[in-house]
Amino acid sequence: xxxxxxxxxxxxxxxxxxxxxxxxxxxxxxxxxxxxxxxxxxxxxxxxxxxxxxxxxxxxxxxxxxxxxxxxxxxxxxxxxxxxxxxxxxxxxxxxxxxxxxxxxxxxxxxxxxxxxxxxxxxxxxxxxxxxxxxxxxxxxxxxxxxxxxxxxxxxxxxxxxxxxxxxxxxxxxxxxxxxxxxxxxxxxxxxxxxxxxxxxxxxxxxxxxxxxxxxxxxxxxxxxxxxxxxxxxxxxxxxxxxxxxxxxxxxxxxxxxxxxxxxxxxxxxxxxxxxxxxxxxxxxxxxxxxxxxxxxxxxx
Amino acid sequence: xxxxxxxxxxxxxxxxxxxxxxxxxxxxxxxxxxxxxxxxxxxxxxxxxxxxxxxxxxxxxxxxxxxxxxxxxxxxxxxxxxxxxxxxxxxxxxxxxxxxxxxxxxxxxxxxxxxxxxxxxxxxxxxxxxxxxxxxxxxxxxxxxxxxxxxxxxxxxxxxxxxxxxxxxxxxxxxxxxxxxxxxxxxxxxxxxxxxxxxxxxxxxxxxxxxxxxxxxxxxxxxxxxxxxxxxxxxxxxxxxxxxxxxxxxxxxxxxxxxxxxxxxxxxxxxxxxxxxxxxxxxxxxxxxxxxxxxxxxxxx
Numbered sequence: 001x002x003x004x005x006x007x008x009x010x011x012x013x014x015x016x017x018x019x020x021x022x023x024x025x026x027x028x029x030x031x032x033x034x035x036x037x038x039x040x041x042x043x044x045x046x047x048x049x050x051x052x053x054x055x056x057x058x059x060x061x062x063x064x065x066x067x068x069x070x071x072x073x074x075x076x077x078x079x080x081x082x083x084x085x086x087x088x089x090x091x092x093x094x095x096x097x098x099x100x101x102x103x104x105x106x107x108x109x110x111x112x113x114x115x116x117x118x119x120x121x122x123x124x125x126x127x128x129x130x131x132x133x134x135x136x137x138x139x140x141x142x143x144x145x146x147x148x149x150x151x152x153x154x155x156x157x158x159x160x161x162x163x164x165x166x167x168x169x170x171x172x173x174x175x176x177x178x179x180x181x182x183x184x185x186x187x188x189x190x191x192x193x194x195x196x197x198x199x200x201x202x203x204x205x206x207x208x209x210x211x212x213x214x215x216x217x218x219x220x221x222x223x224x225x226x227x228x229x230x231x232x233x234x235x236x237x238x239x240x241x242x243x244x245x246x247x248x249x250x251x252x253x254x255x256x257x258x259x260x261x262x263x264x265x266x267x268x269x270x271x272x273x274x275x276x277x278x279x280x281x282x283x284x285x286x287x288x289x290x291x292x293x294x295x296x297x298x299x300x301x
Numbered sequence: 302x303x304x305x306x307x308x309x310x311x312x313x314x315x316x317x318x319x320x321x322x323x324x325x326x327x328x329x330x331x332x333x334x335x336x337x338x339x340x341x342x343x344x345x346x347x348x349x350x351x352x353x354x355x356x357x358x359x360x361x362x363x364x365x366x367x368x369x370x371x372x373x374x375x376x377x378x379x380x381x382x383x384x385x386x387x388x389x390x391x392x393x394x395x396x397x398x399x400x401x402x403x404x405x406x407x408x409x410x411x412x413x414x415x416x417x418x419x420x421x422x423x424x425x426x427x428x429x430x431x432x433x434x435x436x437x438x439x440x441x442x443x444x445x446x447x448x449x450x451x452x453x454x455x456x457x458x459x460x461x462x463x464x465x466x467x468x469x470x471x472x473x474x475x476x477x478x479x480x481x482x483x484x485x486x487x488x489x490x491x492x493x494x495x496x497x498x499x500x501x502x503x504x505x506x507x508x509x510x511x512x513x514x515x516x517x518x519x520x521x522x523x524x525x526x527x528x529x530x531x532x533x534x535x536x537x538x539x540x541x542x543x544x545x546x547x548x549x550x551x552x553x554x555x556x557x558x559x560x561x562x563x564x565x566x567x568x569x570x571x572x573x574x575x576x577x578x579x580x581x582x583x584x585x586x587x588x589x590x591x592x593x594x595x596x597x598x599x600x601x602x
Contacts, residue, residue: 094514095469123581140438140588168396168494177578192517193469193494193590197575200582213395213521216493220514274498277478280424281501287441289494 029270033294036263041255043298044209046243048072049252050079052211053238059211060252061171064151064204066130067164068122071173071203074115075184076242081112083185084240092218093226095192099174100237101185111185121179122203127155127162131260135288136268141165141196145288147259151207152288154199164204167194167289169212172202191216194289209254209295257294267294330571334595337564342556344599345510347544349373350553351380353512354539360512361553362472365452365505367431368465369423372474372504375416376485377543382413384486385541393519394527396493400475401538402486412486422480423504428456428463432561436589437569442466442497446589448560452508453589455500465505468495468590470513473503492517495590510555510596558595568595 027035048063065072078084083102091099111117130148132155139145142154145165152165164170171189175182182203189208208215218235221228228234243251257264272286328336349364366373379385384403392400412418431449433456440446443455446466453466465471472490476483483504490509509516519536522529529535544552558565573587 094517121581137441140441141584141586179581194588196586196588196591197572197580197584199584201580216395217518217520219518271498279498279502280422280480283442283498283500285442285497287495287497290497 026275027266027270028274028276029267032263032267032270033257033296036257036261036294038299040258040261040263041296041298042258044243044252044254044256046246046251047076048206049243050075050206051239051241051243051246051250051252052084053240054214054235055238056214056235057211058252059214060209060254061206062150062209062256063206064149064164066127066149067125067151067153067162068173068203068205069125070116070119071122071182071184071205074119075173075187075205077115078111078184079240079242080245081115083112083115084237086237087240088231088234088236089215089218090221090234091188091225091227092191092220094220096190096195096226097188098191098215098218099186099188101174111183116183118181118183119203121175121182123179123200124156124161124163126160127153128160130162132162133259133264135286135291136272137285137287139288141199142288147264147291147293150256150259150293151204152291163200165194165288166190166196166198166204168192169208170204171206171208172198172204175202189215196289209256210252253298255296255298257296259293264293267291327576328567328571329575329577330568333564333568333571334558334597337558337562337595339600341559341562341564342597342599343559345544345553345555345557347547347552348377349507350544351376351507352540352542352544352547352551352553353385354541355515355536356539357515357536358512359553360515361510361555362507363451363510363557364507365450365465367428367450368426368452368454368463369474369504369506370426371417371420372423372483372485372506375420376474376488376506378416379412379485380541380543381546382416384413384416385538387538388541389532389535389537390516390519391522391535392489392526392528393492393521395521397491397496397527398489399492399516399519400487400489402475412484417484419482419484420504422483424480424501425457425462425464427461428454429461431463433463434560434565436587436592437573438586438588440589442500443589448565448592448594451557451560451594452505453592464501466495466589467491467497467499467505469493470509471505472507472509473499473505476503490516497590510557511553554599556597556599558597560594565594568592 050061052059063072087102089100134146144155152167154165155162173182174186223229273282273284351362353360364373388403390401435447445456453468455466456463474483475487524530574583574585
């Protein structure tokens with residue numbers, strides 16, 4: 001019963017860094033980021049960007065349409081319908097997740113009529129056509145670990161099945177016990193040590209690219225699983241909008257480093273072997289969820 | 302330059318769970334914890350327990366004297382001298398650490414005369430005599446990963462050198478670039494994804510066993526590295542005491558599950574293969590920092 005995927009633990013050659021030593025080995029992560037070319041950055045696509053306004057500030061989510069196309073489409077339609085404008089963070093569980101919804105989960109969801117009330121699961125997807133950029137040092141949880149379109153991901157090389165990994169900041173679709181019970185009407189964000197046991201058990205729709213520091217400090221709920229026991233504790237949204245429904249000057253002017261770029265490969269190399277004076281023992285290793293995908297303010301024209 | 306510890310990635314037999322299937326395989330983690338015998342729990346030793354009182358509540362730290370004996374002794378002496386009573390959380394960096402000290406770090410430390418102002422590093426320790434309980438599925442960062450005295454740890458089997466792993470909630474000694482510049486006068490707690498690149502670079506003194514939910518929600522500092530830019534933002538301690546200096550009825554009546562007990566082994570097995578109906582794809586894997594050491598209120602006599 002145990003080793004269903006025994007290949008998970010097999011030694012993986014350190015494909016990136018060790019086989020391709022480069023000048024990046026002696027550069028810091030900051031130096032690699034600063035010297036990345038313009039072509040190695042991409043603008044957020046407003047059609048895949050959600051803006052959440054909270055009294056404390058804004059949270060920006062990038063959607064992952066190739067990872068879970070049906071769920072992303074439903075979330076986009078929900079945002080566009082104004083559905084989440086009466087939403088709130090209703091759960092904050094320490095070292096785990098915050099979660100939002102429009103109404104208490106005990107009440108039956110009543111989504112706008114033109115929107116799917118539940119969706120077949122998209123826990124994994126056929127990723128054989130995706131550019132998959134491997135993390136350099138393997139993974140405890142996945143036979144292959146790396147990045148797809150800027151999102152941390154696991155992959156089974158035998159089948160090409162691919163899934164988003166539950167790293168800090170990723171956004172998933174809450175559901176009940178029925179795998180097809182999620183709709184996107186309630187979403188959660190990882191705020192602690194990556195709960196990788198959730199991988200391949202939930203349909204993942206994106207990643208927070210700005211504002212994690214607002215979500216992660218919400219007081220922990222005192223109810224079961226960190227749900228707030230009173231609506232007085234909810235962090236209520238002011239508004240939730242698709243970037244493409246905002247005026248251009250209101251959109252988040254963020255760029256994400258392309259994870260299939262040479263600079264991102266060099267960044268992983270620099271991050272695994274820190275050469276700053278502080279480090280007596282550089283790890284010479286890095287875990288998937290310790291690799292941060294850089295974000296920056298788009299340079300003005 | 303890269304694979305200084307190439308054995309880190311070598312396949313490790315799943316020693317615990319797969320080779321010793323037990324009835325625990327079909328039990329949930331909660332069931333394993335509930336059925337642990339009294340002998341599988343231990344009381345916190347008041348001489349190794351720090352009580353921090355904050356306006357928001359209390360934080361309880363268990364010290365790890367075998368991991369860093371000099372640093373633990375210095376921290377104990379600092380607490381006992383009342384040094385930390387005018388301390389405060391001065392840093393909160395998202396997905397990384399909170400840190401405390403008595404005064405701004407820019408000022409020179411002036412510790413009580415009888416206390417060491419700085420200590421030789423204790424980044425690793427000879428752990429050949431320690432009971433080392435391996436985690437079942439290996440680790441990206443350490444050749445061996447597991448638990449010593451209830452603390453997450455890495456170990457080099459070739460030398461027996463052992464170190465505390467930077468998992469959520471562990472407490473380390475802040476220092477400057479000089480490895481011998483730490484005294485215990487400033488300590489930090491991991492509040493996000495385990496920053497394992499810090500392993501073997503800092504002297505680790507313990508682990509928070511109660512109150513992480515208070516520390517992890519402190520507003521993030523807006524200065525460099527998450528330091529607060531104004532002392533108005535500091536979370537000031539009401540008091541910091543050794544458990545042994547409190548009246549018995551004021552001490553935290555907590556018990557920790559022994560990590561060298563059969564129930565802890567069964568707990569790791571249950572946590573890696575979740576059989577609750579929710580899980581469509583049990584991970585059948587678990588990472589070191591995803592293994593939680595249970596704490597409970599001591600049963601009354």
